Amino acid sequence: MCLFCKIVSNEIPANKVYEDDFVLAFLDIAPVSHGHTLVIPKKHYTNMEEIDNDDLCRVITVVKKIGQSLKDNLGIAGYNIQANNNTVAGQVVPHLHFHLIPRIKDDGLQLWSGHSYKDGETEEILSKIKIF
Ligand code: AMP
Numbered sequence: 001m002c003l004f005c006k007i008v009s010n011e012i013p014a015n016k017v018y019e020d021d022f023v024l025a026f027l028d029i030a031p032v033s034h035g036h037t038l039v040i041p042k043k044h045y046t047n048m049e050e051i052d053n054d055d056l057c058r059v060i061t062v063v064k065k066i067g068q069s070l071k072d073n074l075g076i077a078g079y080n081i082q083a084n085n086n087t088v089a090g091q092v093v094p095h096l097h098f099h100l101i102p103r104i105k106d107d108g109l110q111l112w113s114g115h116s117y118k119d120g121e122t123e124e125i126l127s128k129i130k131i132f
């Protein structure tokens, strides 16, 4: 059983923020910022490729609710929503989860750095990934 499934079944304790029949949210044990919360489906799905749309809707609905609670109650102006999807993207726990990371002005967190497309690269990538 994976680590987060053990939290779902109460084999491992967690500081729960929200719970219903399908979704659980709890404080990250090593917070990037105060209030850093993880939202997971109770059913084990390794990643976004596996989760069914009904469960995904339930999970993302709770992400929205908790984001609002963080904003209303922590006095923050915003937060990042992040899912590290697969090992190469930094996923360590193989149970799909969304990070909610409260942000305050000038907190210095650098979550990614952007770059520019070179000539022709935009068309090339679009021709591969466009799905409409
Ligand atoms: P990821 O790298 O996206 O797989 O993130 C996994 C997250 O789970 C990390 O931010 C960890 O700090 C967090 N984590 C690991 N073990 C626990 C635990 N027992 N309770 C709460 N959070 C945990």
Ligand code: ZN
Binding pocket: 001, 002, 003, 004, 005, 006, 043, 044, 045, 094, 095
């Ligand atoms: Zn699991």
